[in-house]
Amino acid sequence: MVERADRAAAQARVSCRPAPNGMVYFTVLLPLAQGIGMYAALKHHADTTFDGRSRGQVMTDTAFERITGRSAGTAVPVEVNLVMADTTLAGDDDCPGWLDGYGPVPAGFCRALTGDAVADKGARATLRRLYRHPRSGQLVAMESRARLFPKGLATLIDRRDQTCRTPYCDAPIRHHDHATPDRAGGKTSAENGLGECAACNYAKEAPGWQVSAGTQDGSHTARWVTPTGAVHYSIAPTLPGPPVRRRISDTEGRLSIDLITFDKPDAA
Numbered sequence: 001m002v003e004r005a006d007r008a009a010a011q012a013r014v015s016c017r018p019a020p021n022g023m024v025y026f027t028v029l030l031p032l033a034q035g036i037g038m039y040a041a042l043k044h045h046a047d048t049t050f051d052g053r054s055r056g057q058v059m060t061d062t063a064f065e066r067i068t069g070r071s072a073g074t075a076v077p078v079e080v081n082l083v084m085a086d087t088t089l090a091g092d093d094d095c096p097g098w099l100d101g102y103g104p105v106p107a108g109f110c111r112a113l114t115g116d117a118v119a120d121k122g123a124r125a126t127l128r129r130l131y132r133h134p135r136s137g138q139l140v141a142m143e144s145r146a147r148l149f150p151k152g153l154a155t156l157i158d159r160r161d162q163t164c165r166t167p168y169c170d171a172p173i174r175h176h177d178h179a180t181p182d183r184a185g186g187k188t189s190a191e192n193g194l195g196e197c198a199a200c201n202y203a204k205e206a207p208g209w210q211v212s213a214g215t216q217d218g219s220h221t222a223r224w225v226t227p228t229g230a231v232h233y234s235i236a237p238t239l240p241g242p243p244v245r246r247r248i249s250d251t252e253g254r255l256s257i258d259l260i261t262f263d264k265p266d267a268a
Contacts, residue, residue: 005031008031009030009031011029012030012031014026014027014028015029016101018103022105022106022109038063042059042062042063045059045062046058046062060072081100081159082097082099082100082105082114083098083100083159083239083240084097084107084110084240084241085240085241085242087241087242088107088110088111088240088241089110089111089114091111093107093242094108095107095241096110096240097109097110097240098162098239098240100158100162104240137241153176153188153189153190153193154193156190157190157193157195158173158176158195159239160220160236161194161195161236161237162195162237163195164197164200165194165222165234165236166196166200166203166204166224166234167224167232167233167234168232169197169200171199171200172197173195173196173197174196174197174198175195175196175197176193176194176196177193177194177201178192178193179193179194179211179222180192180211180212180213190220191213191214191220192213194211194213194222204224206227208226208228209224209225209226209227210224210225211223211224219235220236221233221234221235221236222234
């Protein structure tokens with residue numbers, strides 16, 4: 001029993017996953033005594049606080065304050081990566097944004113979060129321009145203030161891939177690695193880089209796996225070949241924003257003009 005408890009304690013972790021209506025499930029897996037002690041402390045504080053909030057609100061606010069060291073009503077001095085279109089920020093449309101570690105969020109939430117950060121004199125909110133491909137809508141470049149991926153390039157891969165790029169896996173990104181390995185001549189570049197969870201990154205290094213990546217028409221596509229010969233593809237998601245407008249070629253433009261001229265009724 002003691003040995004099993006020790007092994008289980010080594011698996012302690014904290015996780016965060018989306019919940020409906022702008023909420024998240026913040027979960028802590030930890031040893032029994034610690035968990036009961038934390039819950040009892042939060043419960044005791046809630047039972048002795050009478051300010052109009054529900055018991056659950058007091059407990060969650062107290063947990064937030066004790067973990068971050070700040071009151072629940074103030075901004076947190078950590079990096080919160082929120083991606084949105086400039087039209088969403090300006091209020092010209094209501095295209096949803098993307099919040100790192102959560103997923104799509106409503107346009108109103110994006111503007112409120114940005115507005116609160118700007119209004120808070122103690123917060124240091126910064127805006128960084130991201131560039132979408134004109135046809136695919138995928139991230140192709142980012143403002144940026146070897147074998148190892150530089151921080152700026154790793155950040156670009158995080159924003160582009162959003163979650164693990166291995167097919168059928170959407171775990172958080174933990175590693176930035178080469179599709180074509182460095183030892184095989186693979187470049188340390190956005191095109192050859194992939195954001196992956198630790199398990200998938202280790203798995204693709206096993207014998208028999210083949211991974212490659214490239215860009216076609218602005219879409220970053222990775223190709224996986226398993227040891228059994230099965231082939232799977234993964235295409236990077238598009239950035240938030242209004243629909244990408246399809247460009248009309250000169251030939252299509254001339255053709256449409258000719259058709260309009262041809263269909264025009266004769267003058268009476």
